[in-house]
Each structure stands twice: as C-alpha cells, then as structure tokens.
Amino acid sequence: MFRHVVLFTWSDDATPARQHALAGELRKLPDLIETIRAYRVGPDLGVNPGNCDFAVVADFDNADGYLVYRDHPAHRAVVEQYVNPIVARRNAVQYEI
C-alpha cells in the first residue's frame, strides 16, 4: 500500500477554533474520496517537546489512489480554506507500506 504522511506546524493565527474546524473538515474526506483506505488525523498530544502540531496519515492502494486524493476538489477546498490560513510549516513523505 501507499502511505501519505503530513506533519503541520501552525502559525500564531491557528486559534483552537480554527484547528478544531480543520480537523472536522478533514475527517469528512474519507466519505467524499473513494480511494482513501485509512485516514487518521489529529493534534499532537504534547508528550514530547519540540514537536509539530498536527498529523495526517492516509493510506491508499497505490500512488494513483493518492493522486486522486491529492488533487480532489474536496481536498483542495479544505487545504485552501482551512489549512493554508493557519499553516507555518508543512513536512510530508509518501512511502510504500
């Protein structure tokens, strides 16, 4: 399978309400994008210092399934309306699992 991982660090504009809204919108995506096989998102728990703020781990059958997600209008809308306004730093990897 193909796994997509993103770790976000938020800016000072990331109020708790905005972070909560973002998580809620992301969690709607598995119902909207049929190539998603597993989708787990959430805020850092604060166990270790120096961490990023939020994680997305999404699994697909293959790279094509991931590309459907990456470029899907429902996903792009969440990125533009909820992620981009509060993101300071984005780190990503796609790898084979």
Place this chain on the structure above:
Amino acid sequence: MFRHVVLFTWSDDATPARQHALAGELRKLPDLIETIRAYRVGPDLGVNPGNCDFAVVADFDNADGYLVYRDHPAHRAVVEQYVNPIVARRNAVQYEI
C-alpha cells in the same frame, strides 16, 4: 490507539548504504519491543518535490506503550548508531487514532 510519527530529512552524509542499513535496523524493532502494534518505515518515493526523506509511523495501545519504545535500549541504540550520524532535521507528532 496511540500513533507516533517521525519524518526525517537526511544530511549530505546519508549515503544510500547508510539509509538502507538504518531501515533494516528499524525493521528489527517490532521483534524486540513488545509494545509495538504496527510499525511502518520507509524512504520517500519522490512523488512530490520538497518532501522529507524518510518516514516512521508506529502504533501502540497507549502512551505508556509508546514510552516503552521511545526509551527502549534497542531503539536508543539504532537512533544513536544509525539515525544521528545522518540526520539533518527531525519532525515528529504523537497523536490519538
């Protein structure tokens, strides 16, 4: 469950042989640390530009299980001998799944 995610960016010292050795050592850890429930590591596939180089996603029953892994001598030895010599940047999140 409790998920631990790390994305590494390697330094210029990260030869292919060193990266391969690191991945092999990490993949031995599930047999050595009994609190690991799932463990998937691997190099970035190069689908998108600007990515980090390597991902670790590890699942545990709870935070205590993660802490056993984090502080386990077998894990610390891999970090010290295989990760630290080639790491330029480390990004992590622990979150609830």
